[in-house]
Amino acid sequence: MTIFRKLFGRTRIFSVRCKRKVGTNRSKKCLVSITVMLFIVFVYQQRAQRFVHQVKSSALLSLNTTQSTFNLRSNTIVSNAEGPPIQPTLDLKNCSNNELVGPMAINPNITPNFDEVENASSIHLLKNGCYTPTTCIPRQKVAVIIPFKERDAHLKTLLFYLHPMLQRQKISYCIFVAEQFDDGQFNKAMIMNAAFEEAMKHDWFDCIIFHDVDMIPEDDRNLYVCGEQPRHISPAIDKFDYKSHYGTEFGGVTGITPAQYRKANGHSNQFWGWGGEDNDMEFRIFNSGMKIIPSPSKIGRYKMIVHTHPWKFSANKFPTRLNKTRVARAKTDGLSDLQYRLVGSESNPLYTKWFIDIRKIEVKRITLYIDDKPAMDIDIEPGKCRWERVEGKYLDFSIELTNIKEAAPLVER
Incomplete structure (x- = not known):
């Protein structure tokens, strides 16, 4: 009921039931009542549409990161940010x-x-x-x-x-x-x-x-x-x-x-x-x-x-x-x-x-060989490498790859 009161004030929502008998005073009164009711519904439908449009506009302008909600009873926007409640944007002017x-x-x-x-x-x-x-x-x-x-x-x-x-x-x-x-x-x-x-x-x-x-x-x-x-x-x-x-x-x-x-x-x-x-x-x-x-x-x-x-x-x-x-x-x-x-x-x-x-090839592990003997396994993590000086040795290595993505071909014209 709170939403209806916001839209329609204290207007009473009612319905009219009519019998199909034509030519009686009751049917004439019934037709008049229906006409009045349709007029009232039309008028307040326009108010309802304007209200919904304002609420939607307010919602679009509110950041999701503030987890803001519109409170119809207090007429304020309640935010998780510190400070006083934010007034609803439908009452504000453009910046x-x-x-x-x-x-x-x-x-x-x-x-x-x-x-x-x-x-x-x-x-x-x-x-x-x-x-x-x-x-x-x-x-x-x-x-x-x-x-x-x-x-x-x-x-x-x-x-x-x-x-x-x-x-x-x-x-x-x-x-x-x-x-x-x-x-x-x-x-x-x-x-x-x-x-x-x-x-x-x-x-x-x-x-x-x-x-x-x-x-x-x-x-x-x-x-x-x-x-x-x-x-x-x-x-x-x-x-x-x-x-x-x-x-x-x-x-x-x-x-x-x-x-x-x-x-x-x-x-x-x-x-x-x-x-x-x-x-x-x-x-x-x-x-x-x-x-x-x-x-x-x-x-x-x-x-x-x-x-x-x-x-x-x-x-x-x-x-x-x-x-x-x-x-x-x-x-x-x-x-x-x-x-x-x-x-x-x-x-x-x-x-x-x-x-x-955005790597197309992801290196999982590098194995370093010194004189044909495995000397070191390096698990690759971005930003974490260590360096050692090795002189007079024959160096070799193997690389284990994962997550290989095929690059898009370049088309010449």
Whole structure:
């Protein structure tokens, strides 16, 4: 009855039964009653539809990670976050830009600790790196995906500036750090594909922001939201004197809706090492009938953290061959043939981290022979190797493999 009172106030719900005898006063009264009843039902059906629509809108704008529930009796949203109850979004107005500061003072060379990053973020920051405004209806619900490999210092610097900026933009967001689990060459594009699929399992998002860990935003007016076409959010970088067209139209920081990303079949899975995947994704977007909208260079400015590229991030050896086959690969290489394994996850107030295994060949054990005699068995675990110096000996080894996946063939045209 509580729900009916919310929908209909104190209107009495009644029914009318009529006999089929025509021409009597009773039948006339019955017809009048039916007409009145149908009118009342029609009017309150409209109220009911508006109410349900408002409740659905409220539910879509509430993060699943807060385990929020709408209480019809108290007219509040009860959250597991600390602090006062959140007022229902159906009573709130759309978020505005009145807290933006414009150009920000950025020092990409500082490396704050995680306590400093948390202190720079809002006290209302929810667990697992998710946040939603409590005083207004956010523009969009955004998943920020950071492909990651051994860049802890860069991650701290990025989060130090990124969390406060996104909160000033009044965006409902979650930050996901996607780390390649193995010690092999980095495949950023494949990690982004896997993180996209995990984000879609995690919650419903309007927008996906792919964010390089070494790119620090300089202006909070550059909103982290998606549009009718994919967005290049970082068109101007200090490393290239803030000149546009610095080699890719869709790299660094990009925004794309889930539907747009699936339409392009995601990124290619073939780019091992550094470089090439951004240009390939640019082609996929145009090949799918979409176009890329860059942010204005005046506000789409970024500082890049200076760093070196170890062998895991060495340049891709076959960019020309991959470029020749990109037309043939576009429909079959990407989300459509993605294979990965989620090894585990790690959560803290600043982000959720996923450990993603994308190895096509998994080495289970290596047996080392010295002078034809087995000398050592090495059980392979990522990040756990030991080295010994052996001189004047004949060395040999055998490798036991498991979980062998067949790579997709490259089609020449």
